[in-house]
Amino acid sequence: KDVSMAPDETLFRLAEERGLNPDMVVSIAHELGWEGLSVRVGFAADMAARNAQMTKVAAKAKARDSVFEVAALPVTSPDYYADTSATEFTAEVLHCAPLSSEDVESLNLSSEVLGVPTHAVVLDRTLFYPEGGGQLGDQGMLAQNGAAANVVDTRVENGVILHLTDAPLEGGSAKGVVDWERRKQLMDHHTAVHIVGGSAREVLGPHVWQAGSNKGARYARLDITHHSRLTREALDTIEDRANEIVEANPGIEKLVMDRADADATYGFDIYQGGPPKHSQIRIIKIGDYDTQACGGTHHDEAGEVGELLIIRSSQVQDGVERLQIVAGETAREHTRRQERLLGDASEILGVQPDDLPRTVSRFFDEWKSQQKRIESLEAEIVRLRTDGGGDAAVEKEGVRYVVMESGGDAKQMMAMLGELTRDASTPTLAVLGSREGGGTLIVASTEGSVAAERHNAVEILNAIAGHIGGAGGGRPTIAQGGGSKPDGIPAALDAARSLLGIS
Incomplete structure (x- = not known):
């Protein structure tokens, strides 16, 4: 832990593979005891140049002929x-x-x-x-x-x-x-992304870096680097701070500067959206909260955003969190929609909105209990139909043959087959059919038994699957297939009985 300078290649790999920028790496290293670790002077500029070169190479790899012939046209x-x-x-x-x-x-x-x-x-x-x-x-x-x-x-x-x-x-x-309504919404979202980015750095730390963004009229998203998943509590803290900035209503400066002057004045951090393409760049400065090189459209004052919400976060990759943001009218509409959903759900369940989580949890637990009870009853029905003098079982030369139609889906059919074929003392060949979906057929035999020696499940399936307009596959002891003619299930089962000589 006496290392004082982080190796360049390690920093490059952590940034490109894990989304960890150099500031984040140093911050984590200090927390783990490498208190003297630092990044060499000039590394940030080298990383920007490397990223620019990688972007150029990727762009060439994806290059396509331009849709538009603009070479002879003047710049707009x-x-x-x-x-x-x-x-x-x-x-x-x-x-x-x-x-x-x-x-x-x-x-x-x-x-x-x-x-x-x-x-x-x-x-x-x-x-x-x-x-x-x-x-x-x-x-x-x-x-x-x-x-x-x-x-x-x-x-x-x-x-x-x-x-x-x-x-x-x-x-x-x-x-x-x-279209002013759309333009304003785009400006709401673009301005909100800057504000949320600034508040995220303030709340989480200077290691936070913009890894990507998108601003539409429906919502905006901001990808930020962070070393762990963001809890709802952390999102609420970032959101609260962002709305405090909106309420403070700082002016938004829109500056046009030579890149060299911008570098000298604001440093490398202004290029979180990527390196600029031109020698003159536009700088968006929202009070003392956020300063970025950006060519989009923004409000003149932060307060024009009105309000903003961070709806959720998701993990894009290790070390990168995606924040979904709504602002302005879309934030108000989102709130109204959530209130309507809560109201409708409360009315259906006959409880107050505050009681919804507890009520839904109780109903879910009861549903799971009922599902287990239903599966148990279905298994009991199978036993009743196939044991003793049941109507679906035929005993022949030491093998029990079960050919029957089931009302369940593939999962339920597999559970029934388990009940039928698990007992090695009762060698069984089972053919089950269901009309759900386009029709499903499953053939299985008791492993290691005389039933498995005499019959190949794949061959039986292929011989009867044509009745449902389908096919399938598997292994000698279990095969499954689907089709597009569910009404052909009775004919397929009759064909199975005829093939097995039990009709």
């Missing part, structure tokens, strides 16, 4: 940065290209895109924000000469912004209208 003026609340504008149509079905498929449109784009329209300027930095693209409408085309999504390639529309536009002037 992104007017949405000047005023994120502006929604109407006039622009010149520079280009309109039809999209084939293959083009649309290659776009990998999000589930929030409700229409199917038929054209890609390029304007000289726009207020439509294109998908990027984890934020989905704007939607809205472009109007020209009395006709309108819906903008179902917005993309960007090499600085050229493409409006994916459901109708063509001609060259000339056009009016654009951004």
Whole structure:
């Protein structure tokens, strides 16, 4: 434990394979007794360069020909940065290209895109924000000469912004209208992700690093590095702190800086969303709570988010937790929906909402008890039908043959077969059929008995499975198959009886 400098390769592997950034590694090491361990000066910059190179290699491996030919088109003026609340504008149509079905498929449109784009329209300027930095693209409408085309999504390639529309536009002037309700919701979620990220670092420690994010209109998610699973109590603490920041309503500064100046002013931590692609970058600074390089759309004040909720967390991989976030109107709708669910469940069960957990737990325990009782009764029915003079069993040359239809599913049928074939003193061959699903057939014999010596379960199954339009497989002592003609079960069982000579 006298090591003072963490090896580079170890730090690289922990970051890439376990999601542990260098600060997290040092923090854990100190807790375990390596109090003098540190990271060499300049390692963070080397890791960023390594990550950038890996991203470039991965991008080349996945490279596809561009859907859009934009090389001859000028860069679009992104007017949405000047005023994120502006929604109407006039622009010149520079280009309109039809999209084939293959083009649309290659776009990998999000589930929030409700229409199917038929054209890609390029304007000289726009207020439509294109998908990027984890934020989905704007939607809205472009109007020209009395006709309108819906903008179902917005993309960007090499600085050229493409409006994916459901109708063509001609060259000339056009009016654009951004869907404000959606834009505001995207801004709510994007701003909330910054606030939650800052509060997570404050609550959990400086080792927390953004490992990914996505901001749609329905919800947002934030992936953060952390060395253990997050409890609901920890999530509530992060959520409470985030809402305190929203209530404090700090101003949100949107700065454009040379990368060198940004590095010198704010350090490497501003690149949690990944290294920037340009020499000039946009900085989003929310009071003293969070500062990030980010090209998305955000509110001017944190209080405009209204409220935010962390719905749940899940583990993406070792050391990476995914937080699902709703903010603004989606947070209010989520709360209303949860209240409706609680109210409906309380009414159905006839209890107060506070009593629901205890009541549901009691009902679940009773259900499990009833299931065990049902399985016991089913086993008893099988014994009654196959023992003594039961109607489903035939004794022949030292082997008990049981061919019967069951009303249960495959699991219940397997339990019945266990009851029938487990007793070595009663060699048994059983053929069970059920009409559930598309029809199920199971053939089994008592292991190590004369029944297993005389009969092959797979051969019997293959001989009768055609009656249910199916097939199956297994081993000589047990075979199972399914089909698509459940009404063929009686014929399949009759065929089994005929094959075994017990009809």
